[in-house]
Amino acid sequence: SAPLSIVRGAGEAAEKGVLMRTGEAFQGYRVVRQIAFDKTGTLTEGQPRVHEVEAASGDADALLTLAAAVEAASEHPLAEAVVEAAFEAGLTPPDAESFEATPGKGVTARIDGANVLVGSPRFVTESGVDLTSIERQVSELEDKGRTVIVVVRDGEFIGLLALGDAPRGDAAETITRLRDAGVRTVLVTGDNERTAARVARDLGLDEVHAEVLPGEKAELIRNLQTRGRTAMVGDGVNDAPALMQADVGIAMGSGTDIAIDAADIIILNNRISNVAEAREISSEGYRKML
Ligand code: ADP
Numbered sequence: 001s002a003p004l005s006i007v008r009g010a011g012e013a014a015e016k017g018v019l020m021r022t023g024e025a026f027q028g029y030r031v032v033r034q035i036a037f038d039k040t041g042t043l044t045e046g047q048p049r050v051h052e053v054e055a056a057s058g059d060a061d062a063l064l065t066l067a068a069a070v071e072a073a074s075e076h077p078l079a080e081a082v083v084e085a086a087f088e089a090g091l092t093p094p095d096a097e098s099f100e101a102t103p104g105k106g107v108t109a110r111i112d113g114a115n116v117l118v119g120s121p122r123f124v125t126e127s128g129v130d131l132t133s134i135e136r137q138v139s140e141l142e143d144k145g146r147t148v149i150v151v152v153r154d155g156e157f158i159g160l161l162a163l164g165d166a167p168r169g170d171a172a173e174t175i176t177r178l179r180d181a182g183v184r185t186v187l188v189t190g191d192n193e194r195t196a197a198r199v200a201r202d203l204g205l206d207e208v209h210a211e212v213l214p215g216e217k218a219e220l221i222r223n224l225q226t227r228g229r230t231a232m233v234g235d236g237v238n239d240a241p242a243l244m245q246a247d248v249g250i251a252m253g254s255g256t257d258i259a260i261d262a263a264d265i266i267i268l269n270n271r272i273s274n275v276a277e278a279r280e281i282s283s284e285g286y287r288k289m290l
């Protein structure tokens with residue numbers, strides 16, 4: 001059975017809204033050298049909003065209608081934001097046919113007989129569409145921390161949307177607390193380099209890995225582990241393999257069931273500062289035990 005101080009520490013953590021699944025998690029977390037954080041829904045609220053709609057034709061409503069028609073079938077947080085923006089503008093997107101999602105990149109569908117693609121600038125460029133005319137504008141938006149998604153109809157660029165997702169109020173403070181405790185903090189995201197760099201700079205993370213595809217997150221954790229014990233904090237379906245690979249997996253309580261099942265520690269109240277708090281409690285519990 002677990003030493004009393006560990007049990008007491010776990011109880012203290014639970015009172016703060018941190019569920020320690022196992023005694024190993026509690027002891028293992030104390031000696032973690034670095035913590036990898038997912039961005040969307042973990043360091044940020046996970047409720048992006050559409051901030052800008054720029055149509056090549058000048059008809060922003062038509063662009064938003066078309067984008068929402070494709071995104072209606074997607075469950076991605078960005079897709080939900082686009083559908084919400086269309087709804088708020090009183091628009092009625094038409095039905096989509098043959099919807100297809102490419103994880104970490106974007107979505108395609110047929111709308112009123114046209115092939116429509118909505119996704120990251122990189123995905124759009126890879127699909128053979130030339131985006132040099134908007135390169136500058138995209139970079140500027142991304143440097144501000146926006147995530148840009150591009151809309152293409154029958155191979156032609158027709159506009160872009162800029163979305164933003166606010167960092168959680170206690171995210172910066174959490175990163176500072178961990179750094180002061182000697183823990184290295186790493187951002188791991190599917191989002192683009194510029195947006196990721198801006199978020200990392202604003203919050204003070206030590207290292208950034210951007211444009212990490214959903215299937216690559218666990219491999220990245222394995223690489224980080226060659227430097228020392230590594231925890232991973234996430235919320236998405238995509239994060240589950242990385243949470244299992246990490247020495248300690250931590251899930252946000254607002255996260256998907258799959259992420260929660262994969263985790264050793266669950267932050268029930270979604271307060272990211274509890275990632276630092278739990279580490280302090282586990283160190284404290286250990287000291288009491290000695
Ligand atoms: P994250 O790690 O932030 O959860 P994802 O791996 O899910 O990111 O997605 C990475 C990028 O792929 C997004 O920033 C976006 O540019 C693009 N993307 C993914 N799904 C969609 C979608 N449904 N609509 C538009 N873009 C998408």
Ligand code: MG
Nearest residue numbers: 038040041236
């Ligand atoms: Mg996420």
